[in-house]
Structure formats: C-alpha cells, structure tokens
Amino acid sequence: MIAHLTTAVTTAVGAAVTPLTATGGGAGGAEEIVFWIVGPLALLGAIGMLFSKGAVHSALWLVLTMMCLGVLYITQQAEFLGFAQIIVYTGAIMMLFLFVLMLTGRDAGDSVIEVLRGQRVAAGLLGLGLVGLLVAVLMHAVGTLPNVGLTDAIAERGAVGSLAASIFTTYLFPFELTSALLITAAVGAMVLAHVERTKRERRSQKATVLARMRSDRMSPLPGPGVHATSASNATPAMLPDGSIAPGSVSHLVEMAVSEQVARRFREGELVPINGPEHPYRPKRAAIDHEGSAENIVIPAVSAASGGSAGAAHEGSES
Amino acid sequence: MNPTHYLMLSALLFGIGAVGVLIRRNAIVVFMSIELMLNAVNLSFVTFARMQGNLDGVIIALFVMVVAAAEVVVGLAIIMSIFRSRRSASVDDANLLKY
Numbered sequence: 178m179i180a181h182l183t184t185a186v187t188t189a190v191g192a193a194v195t196p197l198t199a200t201g202g203g204a205g206g207a208e209e210i211v212f213w214i215v216g217p218l219a220l221l222g223a224i225g226m227l228f229s230k231g232a233v234h235s236a237l238w239l240v241l242t243m244m245c246l247g248v249l250y251i252t253q254q255a256e257f258l259g260f261a262q263i264i265v266y267t268g269a270i271m272m273l274f275l276f277v278l279m280l281t282g283r284d285a286g287d288s289v290i291e292v293l294r295g296q297r298v299a300a301g302l303l304g305l306g307l308v309g310l311l312v313a314v315l316m317h318a319v320g321t322l323p324n325v326g327l328t329d330a331i332a333e334r335g336a337v338g339s340l341a342a343s344i345f346t347t348y349l350f351p352f353e354l355t356s357a358l359l360i361t362a363a364v365g366a367m368v369l370a371h372v373e374r375t376k377r378e379r380r381s382q383k384a385t386v387l388a389r390m391r392s393d394r395m396s397p398l399p400g401p402g403v404h405a406t407s408a409s410n411a412t413p414a415m416l417p418d419g420s421i422a423p424g425s426v427s428h429l430v431e432m433a434v435s436e437q438v439a440r441r442f443r444e445g446e447l448v449p450i451n452g453p454e455h456p457y458r459p460k461r462a463a464i465d466h467e468g469s470a471e472n473i474v475i476p477a478v479s480a481a482s483g484g485s486a487g488a489a490h491e492g493s494e495s
Numbered sequence: 496m497n498p499t500h501y502l503m504l505s506a507l508l509f510g511i512g513a514v515g516v517l518i519r520r521n522a523i524v525v526f527m528s529i530e531l532m533l534n535a536v537n538l539s540f541v542t543f544a545r546m547q548g549n550l551d552g553v554i555i556a557l558f559v560m561v562v563a564a565a566e567v568v569v570g571l572a573i574i575m576s577i578f579r580s581r582r583s584a585s586v587d588d589a590n591l592l593k594y
Contacts, residue, residue: 206496208496220504223531224511227518227528232521232523242534243534246538249501253498253501253545254545255545258537258556258557258560261560265564266530266560269564270530273568274526274527274567277571277574280578281574281578300514300518301518303514303517304513304517305510308507308510311510312507315499315502322498323548326548327550343554344557352558358561358562359561359564359565361565362566362568366571366572369573369575370576
C-alpha cells in the first residue's frame with residue numbers, strides 16, 4: 178500500500194521526479210530543477226525561523242523547511258523517509274510544538290536583554306565560521322566523492338521492501354532498542370507533566386458548625402480593617418488605639434451619633450479594642466481581661482474640637 | 496546532478512540551526528533550532544546513502560527521526576514543567592543553579 182502511495186505522490190510531485198526514480202542515476206536535469214526550487218525554499222524557511230519574532234511564526238517557518246526536506250528525500254529515492262518526514266515531523270512533532278506554544282502563551286516573545294555582552298554577534302560569527310568550514314571541506318572533496326545512486330540497492334525488493342529487509346535483519350536490535358527508548362520517553366513525559374495534587378482532608382459542614390459553636394465567636398470574623406457594628410454610615414470608624422476616627426462620620430449630618438459614641442466611651446460603657454474582640458463588648462465581659470481599665474481611651478474627639486487629635490488622621494477624610 | 500549540493504544545503508541548514516540555538520532566548524525556539532540541525536544531518540545521511548549506493552544511511556536517518564521524536568517529547572515536558580514553576584519559557588530565567 179505504501180508503494181502505491183509513493184508512486185502516486187511521486188507522480189504528483191511532478192513528471193520531473195518520475196524519470197529520476199525510474200532511472201535512479203541521479204544525472205537528470207529534472208532533479209536539478211526540483212532542487213533549485215525546493216532547496217532555496219528550505220533555506221528561506223530556516224532563515225525565517227531564525228529571525229521571526231513570534232515563536233508561532235518560527236514554528237510555521239520550520240514546517241516549510243521540513244516539508245521541503247521531505248521533498249528532497251523523495252527526489253533522492255528515499256520515498257519512505259520523505260513521507261515519514263512529512264508525517265512525523267510536520268504532522269506530529271511540529272504540532273506538538275504548537276501545542277506547547279499555546280500552553281505557554283503564544284505572545285511570550287524573546288527577551289531582548291543581552292545577558293552576555295556581544296553574545297549574539299559572537300554567535301553569528303561562529304555560525305558563519307562553521308558554515309564556511311563545512312562548505313570549504315565539501316568543495317575540497319567534491320571531485321573524490323562517489324555517486325552511485327540507490328538503484329542497484331533497491332533493485333531486488335523495491336525501495337520500501339529493501340528498507341524493511343535491512344531494518345528487520347541487520348538493524349533488528351537497534352530497532353528493538355528504539356521501542357524501549359520510546360516507552361521510556363513516554364513514561365518520562367508523563368512523570369514530568371504530572372502534577373501531584375495533595376489530598377486535603379475536607380471538613381464536613383457539621384464539623385465546621387460544631388467548631389464554630391465551641392469557639393469564642395459564632396459570627397464570621399470581620400473583614401480586614403472593618404469594625405463596623407452596623408450597616409449605617411453614621412457609625413464612626415475606629416482608629417487602631419480604639420478611639421474614634423473624627424473624619425469617618427459626616428460632620429454636618431451625623432454629628433450627634435459620633436458624639437454619642439464618644440460619650441459612651443468617656444463614661445466607660447464601651448471598652449476599646451484590645452485584641453480581636455468586638456469593640457462593642459459590654460464592660461462586664463471586658464473586666465475579665467487583665468488591664469482593661471487602663472486601656473480605656475478617652476477619645477479627644479468631637480466634631481467641633483477634633484482639631485489636635487484628628488490632625489494626624491486628616492488624610493483619611495475624604 | 497552532483498549530490499554535493501545537497502550536502503551544501505545541509506551544511507547551511509545546520510549552521511542556521513546552530514546560530515538559532517545560540518541567539519534565541521525562547522526555550523521552544525531553541526528546541527526548534529535543534530530540530531533543524533537534526534533534519535540537516537538527516538539530509539546528509541540520505542545524500543550519503545544515495546552517493547554510496549547503500550541503504551544504511553536511510554535507515555540511520557529513520558533512527559534519528561525516532562530519537563528526535565522521543566527527545567522532543569521529553570524536552571517539551573521539561574519546558575512545560577519549567578514554565579509551570581517559573582512562569583516563563585525563556586532560557587535566561589532558568590538560573591537557579593547559576594551561582
């Protein structure tokens with residue numbers, strides 16, 4: 178079936194390639210045309226991957242390069258490898274890359290901060306030097322390299338058949354080892370991607386209620402900074418020392434209420450905040466606490482004469 | 496056609512991949528550059544197989560593909576776990592073992 182597929186697509190790649198795979202000599206002008214179209218495209222894809230800003234664009238440029246490489250494999254009579262390239266690389270691996278890109282946020286661009294000074298320039302020079310070295314070696318070796326072609330090697334069983342024969346005889350043990358490698362990789366990926374969720378013991382509703390009943394306070398704790406005793410905006414706010422914030426109640430309308438609360442403080446009917454207790458605790462309960470008598474603050478507050486005490490807290494008035 | 500052209504293309508792609516590994520800061524793009532280098536080497540393998548008239552190069556290219564697939568799976572899982580703990584996929588941010 179794969180042989181059918183390969184012949185179908187080789188004709189689809191063009192009449193250019195078909196005589197090449199038929200003759201296999203590799204001395205066709207058709208192959209040259211394919212190479213000079215597809216090779217620059219592969220280079221373009223690689224350069225685009227290198228210079229594009231977004232990671233998704235890089236991935237798509239790399240897909241172009243890999244497709245082109247697949248076509249180049251097919252023109253070199255390695256049809257099976259060409260299709261495996263397109264299916265495995267562009268179909269599976271690059272899609273995996275795109276999945277991870279979407280998981281990590283696609284706009285996570287490169288940071289432009291240069292950690293090592295001149296590192297990019299040095300890297301570019303190094304790459305140029307590497308390419309120059311490789312190309313120089315190849316130019317030097319051009320004349321001595323043989324060019325046999327795969328025609329004789331695949332004459333007996335066909336392209337895929339001879340590949341299979343080689344894999345399942347000569348390379349059988351490495352082939353089996355790759356299965357172990359793939360299983361190890363799959364297990365490793367699962368271990369790395371697994372998030373351990375710690376099991377917390379959930380308290381039942383009944384236990385929560387019982388615990389609250391046994392505690393000092395049955396009502397929920399107030400929010401941070403809130404000591405309101407009523408929903409009225411006539412209720413004055415308490416300063417940290419237990420006195421009344423003079424600016425917290427409107428002077429024009431609610432003066433009487435704040436003065437009323439201040440009077441209750443002065444008469445010792447209310448105790449100031451001393452710990453997490455409610456500020457409006459009755460005094461009888463407050464006596465149980467040690468030193469509550471000294472802690473009573475006489476608020477120097479009234480709307481009219483709140484100048485000196487309230488000066489520090491003018492900022493809270495708005 | 497002289498197959499040396501394929502080897503030249505392979506060398507160019509390998510160089511571009513190496514530069515990408517060195518200059519890109521996003522770990523995923525660095526990984527893509529490594530894939531590009533593997534592909535370039537695969538192209539050389541296929542070309543050498545064709546030049547020698549021997550299928551061994553093609554088979555080794557297949558093995559390289561399998562190893563690359565396994566490597567991608569594990570590498571991307573590592574990148575994901577780093578991203579989960581550092582909220583960043585940049586290679587500069589994974590620096591806890593630096594000093």
